[in-house]
Amino acid sequence: MTTPIQSSAADTATASPAEWRDYVALMKPRVMTLVVFTALAGYVAAPAAINPVMAAIAIFALALGAGAAGALNMAYDADIDLRMRRTRNRPVPQGKVSVADAYGFGIVASGLAVILMALSANYVAAGLLAFSIFFYAVIYTMGLKRRTPQNIVIGGAAGAFPPMIGWATATGAVSLDAVILFMIIFLWTPPHSWALALYKSGDYADAGVPMMPVAKGPKRTRLEILIYSLILVPFAAAPVFTGLGGAVYGACAIGGGALFLLLAFRVWRSKAGEAGSAKDGALYAVRAGDKQARDLFAYSIAYLALLFAALIAEHGLGAYISLGFGA
């Protein structure tokens, strides 16, 4: 386990003054995009709606909360971010934003996000948002990430909250369908993250983060990816049986899921992760044996986007064709 080093180079010498863009980078904009997309799917799929302007403000509040959690994560992980190629150009390791400023920004943004959510939507959505920020910043980042190879299994729940929050925004409550959407992302996170960790294991090892390939080895990681994929793909079809998903969703879940399983099987059969990570060359260059892991990682993002896009198409664009399940 690594001990966080709170006084890093960022606290002493500032490489260049921070611009407002550096604070935007603190919020992990690409993650915010995925959060907004899945939350929108949860909101659109819910059997209720609120004033669209209020809904837009609520989704903005959720994005702000996700960004705040990202800032808190970057503040706490400044020391290990400095030791990883993938993250060493972030604002805090670069010395542009101090650790204290990143913490302050994250805390203030978290408070504003939860307040906005409570005012525009309801207290259930605001409470879920507050908990998800706490879960990501404290339970995952401070508690699990440096201590256990199961960090991403449990910590992945943080990324699974957005569709549930979107659902709660619309209905004021959480239902079985909202929990199913939560579970889809929860089960998706381990194979997605471990596929990346397989060909970036050297980076994580350098930083002392006990990701699965570092702690248990690549062979065990490839097996775990396959196991989680075998659970995820059938479960992803669950919305069809509750009536939440129709024919379009069903086709995406079955077709997309089959490809997911194929790629996961290829990873299992491969030697991905055996050669460590590609330290030379481009940041995401992979060695020949790691190609299967890279393919699965890239496809996993498209797979999740496909599932939630299908929900948006069915419930938001009128493409729903009932398969006779559900109420």
Added chain:
Amino acid sequence: MNETPTPVSHSPEESRKAFIKARAGRNRMIALGLVGFAVLLFTITALRLMQNIADRVPG
């Protein structure tokens, strides 16, 4: 490759100007953020009022 951030080598005057420029940019964004937050709260309040009026039982 450098592992730690290297302070950029500038003359004191250049550093001061860069600092002022960055601070001005941050201040502008903070001001915009505050105005935006106030607009959001106003919008939420107005919409809630309209909704409450619409929900009011007549008579």
